[in-house]
Amino acid sequence: MSDSLIDIVDAWKVYTLGEVQVPAVRGVALKVSRGEFVAITGPSGSGKSTFMHLLGCLDRLSSGTYRFENQPIHQLSKLQLSRLRNRRIGFVFQSFNLLSRTTIVDNVALPLVYQGVKKKDRRRLAAELLERLGLGDRLRHHTNQLSGGQQQRVAIARALITRPAMLLADEPTGNLDTKTSHEIMTLFQQLNRNEGITVVVVTHEAEIAAFAKRHVMFRDGLIVQDVMQATAA
Amino acid sequence: MNPLIILSESLRSLQKNKVRTGLSVLGIVIGIAAVITMVAVGEGARRRVEKEIATLGDDWIMISYWGMQRGGARRQQGMPPNFTSDDADAIERECSAVRGATPVNRITMQVVSSYGNYQTNVLGARPKYFDIRRWQMSAGREFNADDMRMLNKVCCIGATVARELFGAVNPVGETVRINRVAFDIVGLLESKGVGSDGRDNDDTVLVPFTSLERYLAGSERSGTLLAAAKQGYDPATARQQIRDLLRQRHRLAEDEDDDFRIFDRSLTMQANAEATRTFNTLLTTIASISLLVGGVGIMNIMLVSVTERTREIGLRMAIGAAGYQVLEQFLCEAVVLCGMGGLFGFILGWLVSKLVSWNYGWDTIISPWMAGLAVAFATLVGVFFGFYPAWRASQLDPIEALRYE
Numbered sequence: 271m272s273d274s275l276i277d278i279v280d281a282w283k284v285y286t287l288g289e290v291q292v293p294a295v296r297g298v299a300l301k302v303s304r305g306e307f308v309a310i311t312g313p314s315g316s317g318k319s320t321f322m323h324l325l326g327c328l329d330r331l332s333s334g335t336y337r338f339e340n341q342p343i344h345q346l347s348k349l350q351l352s353r354l355r356n357r358r359i360g361f362v363f364q365s366f367n368l369l370s371r372t373t374i375v376d377n378v379a380l381p382l383v384y385q386g387v388k389k390k391d392r393r394r395l396a397a398e399l400l401e402r403l404g405l406g407d408r409l410r411h412h413t414n415q416l417s418g419g420q421q422q423r424v425a426i427a428r429a430l431i432t433r434p435a436m437l438l439a440d441e442p443t444g445n446l447d448t449k450t451s452h453e454i455m456t457l458f459q460q461l462n463r464n465e466g467i468t469v470v471v472v473t474h475e476a477e478i479a480a481f482a483k484r485h486v487m488f489r490d491g492l493i494v495q496d497v498m499q500a501t502a503a
Numbered sequence: 504m505n506p507l508i509i510l511s512e513s514l515r516s517l518q519k520n521k522v523r524t525g526l527s528v529l530g531i532v533i534g535i536a537a538v539i540t541m542v543a544v545g546e547g548a549r550r551r552v553e554k555e556i557a558t559l560g561d562d563w564i565m566i567s568y569w570g571m572q573r574g575g576a577r578r579q580q581g582m583p584p585n586f587t588s589d590d591a592d593a594i595e596r597e598c599s600a601v602r603g604a605t606p607v608n609r610i611t612m613q614v615v616s617s618y619g620n621y622q623t624n625v626l627g628a629r630p631k632y633f634d635i636r637r638w639q640m641s642a643g644r645e646f647n648a649d650d651m652r653m654l655n656k657v658c659c660i661g662a663t664v665a666r667e668l669f670g671a672v673n674p675v676g677e678t679v680r681i682n683r684v685a686f687d688i689v690g691l692l693e694s695k696g697v698g699s700d701g702r703d704n705d706d707t708v709l710v711p712f713t714s715l716e717r718y719l720a721g722s723e724r725s726g727t728l729l730a731a732a733k734q735g736y737d738p739a740t741a742r743q744q745i746r747d748l749l750r751q752r753h754r755l756a757e758d759e760d761d762d763f764r765i766f767d768r769s770l771t772m773q774a775n776a777e778a779t780r781t782f783n784t785l786l787t788t789i790a791s792i793s794l795l796v797g798g799v800g801i802m803n804i805m806l807v808s809v810t811e812r813t814r815e816i817g818l819r820m821a822i823g824a825a826g827y828q829v830l831e832q833f834l835c836e837a838v839v840l841c842g843m844g845g846l847f848g849f850i851l852g853w854l855v856s857k858l859v860s861w862n863y864g865w866d867t868i869i870s871p872w873m874a875g876l877a878v879a880f881a882t883l884v885g886v887f888f889g890f891y892p893a894w895r896a897s898q899l900d901p902i903e904a905l906r907y908e
Binding site: 323326328329348349352353355356357361363367369370371372376380381383384385386389428432 | 508511512515519814815817818819820821822823824825826827828901902905
């Protein structure tokens with residue numbers, strides 16, 4: 271039993287395109303402890319996105335082992351993976367992926383729907399969380415009435431509502447301007463520092479990666495660099 | 504997951520696209536409305552036929568002695584002079600499924616009152632006749648066994664005759680001359696209107712059978728009997744009993760044909776009912792096709808919806824919706840759509856039925872159970888046509904779905 275949140279050993283992900291076998295991730299090992307803030311970078315096609323899907327339990331390894339909170343992810347069923355994603359992992363996406371024509375409270379409360387939480391309780395929890403993130407005055411707004419930065423805050427709130435062990439962000443600043451990007455990254459830093467949430471950010475921008483304490487770089491399906499760094503801002 | 508939570512998620516999704524929701528529901532509304540209207544019209548027609556059978560007294564059985572004409576002089580000679588009366592007595596005595604029988608004799612004659620004259624059917628029968636035809640009096644009394652025995656010159660007249668001869672004057676107590684013989688009117692028959700055979704039931708004068716024979720018929724003999732089955736007995740049973748009895752009484756050998764014909768209104772009525780039923784089935788089938796088309800519309804709109812909301816589905820799966828939960832949500836949306844369609848379709852069908860009744864004068868019947876049936880049936884359509892799109896949604900790969908543009 272290790273104390274690691276993430277313990278990946280010899281992870282392979284191989285796609286079959288016609289008759290050709292294309293390995294996207296080629297024998298990667300990675301350990302992440304609780305409370306870390308990790309940036310995963312790499313050029314496109316380096317396998318970082320595939321690796322992120324594996325980390326987020328959206329996809330399964332072709333071979334190797336993945337333990338998340340000591341659970342053998344590679345042995346779980348699809349249904350068990352759904353449960354795990356719902357309760358232990360919070361996702362933040364580049365394009366926010368909020369439900370349109372839906373209030374931000376209901377957007378934030380969405381993961382709780384799949385836990386069978388009652389509507390009243392869902393809305394109360396979501397409203398409390400949005401207050402903390404500085405969106406308390408817009409609870410009844412619809413998502414299309416918000417700026418990009420606000421939308422991403424809502425998405426972060428949605429990721430946090432289930433109190434997950436890990437926040438997994440895929441290019442969270444890809445659709446935002448520089449100033450807003452820095453605000454969002456600062457928010458991640460605060461969540462990591464003040465609440466001890468493990469944060470993993472996938473990005474191709476070195477500037478964004480600089481907000482993280484640890485920097486993991488992918489190239490050609492392998493980790494080519496894994497260093498601790500002084501953090502920005 | 505809690506079904507109420509699924510339902511509220513579905514309702515919220517449907518609310519987002521009100522126009523589309525409305526249009527896709529419309530298909531089901533029209534389909535259900537068509538089915539409801541057809542069932543209502545069909546029910547109305549069926550009840551009408553049933554009512555005709557039950558209340559118009561059209562369940563009589565008529566026995567005619569065709570054999571007399573065809574069988575030659577010898578047999579006719581052998582017949583006793585009052586054979587229809589004796590046969591009627593025998594039928595009442597021996598046929599357990601028969602509630603009554605009477606000889607009848609019908610003669611067309613000129614009838615004269617102090618106000619006018621009119622040619623009509625004068626029909627002689629026993630008092631049993633009123634029961635056999637289920638014919639009530641609207642005023643006065645029926646003629647009875649005493650009138651029969653005393654050969655009283657009394658009659659009961661139909662509504663048409665009353666109108667022609669007396670106009671608005673109450674005819675009971677008045678006198679009419681039938682073939683120059685004065686008859687007292689003791690009763691006015693309740694109007695039966697035009698029968699299903701197209702004959703005006705009310706265009707008749709009823710007199711005691713004995714009086715008709717004595718004063719009006721002359722040498723003309725009755726060749727007809729009228730009988731009716733007991734309540735709860737199959738008319739076919741009554742018919743068979745009468746046939747067996749008459750063959751025995753007429754001493755017909757095994758290989759001889761009947762010397763009478765039995766004509767049964769219930770047979771035509773049953774054929775009527777059968778035709779109505781076939782017609783109803785046909786109408787309902789055609790209406791069901793429009794429901795089917797509505798169902799295909801729902802399936803189409805759900806497939807479009809699934810494609811359009813691929814990213815939403817991807818997101819829901821990423822944040823923890825299991826495949827079955829996605830399936831439940833989309834299936835529930837289809838079912839809610841169709842269920843609403845069923846409800847509104849019932850209301851529309853009800854209105855259309857009323858319109859049909861009002862416009863064409865057809866009977867239509869809407870029962871409360873039809874509302875339940877409409878919603879249940881529409882829901883079934885929703886499950887059937889919603890399953891495939893919902894299943895497709897549940898099979899999406901979250902990674903692919905999230906990438907979908």
